Amino acid sequence: MRDEKFLGDNSHGATEPPVSVILTVVNEAAHLEESITAVLNSQYSGAIEIAISVGPSRDKTREIADSLAQRDSRIKVIDNTSGRTPDGLNSAITATSHEIVVRVDGHSSIRPDYIREAVLTLKETGAVNVGGVMAAEGITPFQRAVARAMRSPIGVGASRFHTGGSAGSVDTVYLGVFKRSALIGVGGYDARFTRAQDWELNYRLRQKGGVIWFNPKLTVTYRPRSTFRSLARQYFEYGRWRAAVSRHHKGTANFRYLAPPINIFLQTFSLLLGTLLAPIFFIPAIIYLGAILIAALIIGKSWVERIRLPFVLIIMHFSWGIGFITSPRTLISNS
Numbered sequence: 001m002r003d004e005k006f007l008g009d010n011s012h013g014a015t016e017p018p019v020s021v022i023l024t025v026v027n028e029a030a031h032l033e034e035s036i037t038a039v040l041n042s043q044y045s046g047a048i049e050i051a052i053s054v055g056p057s058r059d060k061t062r063e064i065a066d067s068l069a070q071r072d073s074r075i076k077v078i079d080n081t082s083g084r085t086p087d088g089l090n091s092a093i094t095a096t097s098h099e100i101v102v103r104v105d106g107h108s109s110i111r112p113d114y115i116r117e118a119v120l121t122l123k124e125t126g127a128v129n130v131g132g133v134m135a136a137e138g139i140t141p142f143q144r145a146v147a148r149a150m151r152s153p154i155g156v157g158a159s160r161f162h163t164g165g166s167a168g169s170v171d172t173v174y175l176g177v178f179k180r181s182a183l184i185g186v187g188g189y190d191a192r193f194t195r196a197q198d199w200e201l202n203y204r205l206r207q208k209g210g211v212i213w214f215n216p217k218l219t220v221t222y223r224p225r226s227t228f229r230s231l232a233r234q235y236f237e238y239g240r241w242r243a244a245v246s247r248h249h250k251g252t253a254n255f256r257y258l259a260p261p262i263n264i265f266l267q268t269f270s271l272l273l274g275t276l277l278a279p280i281f282f283i284p285a286i287i288y289l290g291a292i293l294i295a296a297l298i299i300g301k302s303w304v305e306r307i308r309l310p311f312v313l314i315i316m317h318f319s320w321g322i323g324f325i326t327s328p329r330t331l332i333s334n335s
Helices: 032-040 061-071 085-094 114-125 141-150 180-185 197-207 228-248 255-276 279-299 303-326
Strands: 019-025 048-054 075-079 100-103 108-110 129-136 177-179 212-222
Touching: 019 032, 019 085, 032 048, 032 061, 032 108, 048 061, 048 085, 061 075, 075 085, 085 197, 100 114, 100 180, 114 129, 114 177, 114 212, 129 141, 141 303, 177 180, 197 212, 197 228, 228 255, 228 303, 255 279, 255 303, 279 303
Parallel strands: 019 048, 019 100, 048 075, 129 212
Antiparallel strands: 100 177, 108 212, 129 177
């Protein structure tokens, strides 16, 4: 029997195509129910099936997933024994059947019109994958500061899925709503990429002639990491795996991805030369710190946020850059 709050919107009749919703989760007890509830309360008349691929977790993620499945027959729970994101997503794809595949995340929640708008965008554009804005919103004061940074160009660069922009063809999108035939055609997610698997998959889809489409009307609420340590680890892994993608797919690195490692070298030499040779060499470090402080003043919404933001921005920049620089060539096989 379905829980009443999970009934969704069927007032206009089942005139829309069925969709398969997939996600893979590890240690997502804090946000998983919010994520699934958002899907099941979608303003969408078509049939919805959901596959939650659960990896080994230290919290109650599995118990919550099982409880959700018991309350609504549209939900199935499958094991992701490796705990790795691409393995979990591929298992969820295999466990579902509909041509339209909607990827969601246990750390985020979609808006009520997300699925309907995405399906319409697929039809109108002929794209093989569509996505929208990763709208970072925090619950705690720390998360709110991280969210400000994530939605600012100085925090993550000018990627449209972070900062918004006009609709159009792009290299990659956040999460994604796919045509299953296109996903299967490129072999699904590459299991070698623990991180950056979205960008890597979208690259292969584009190489096959597919269009990746950004629609700013598609908004997903994303919950940022809740501590400095988890934020640093997240961005370190982002940088580490983005370097692996750049090595595997030659010529795909651009300035947005190279800026953090370049900044690390610049700031390191600035501090070393300024200390050992002459104070004039401190200028690059002073300019960088000044830019960070000014950005914090502009994007912060309170003085507490403005004090916290410089630390958040520096951790994001340097963790990503260090991850990129130290990424081992043995991280994946290039065979």
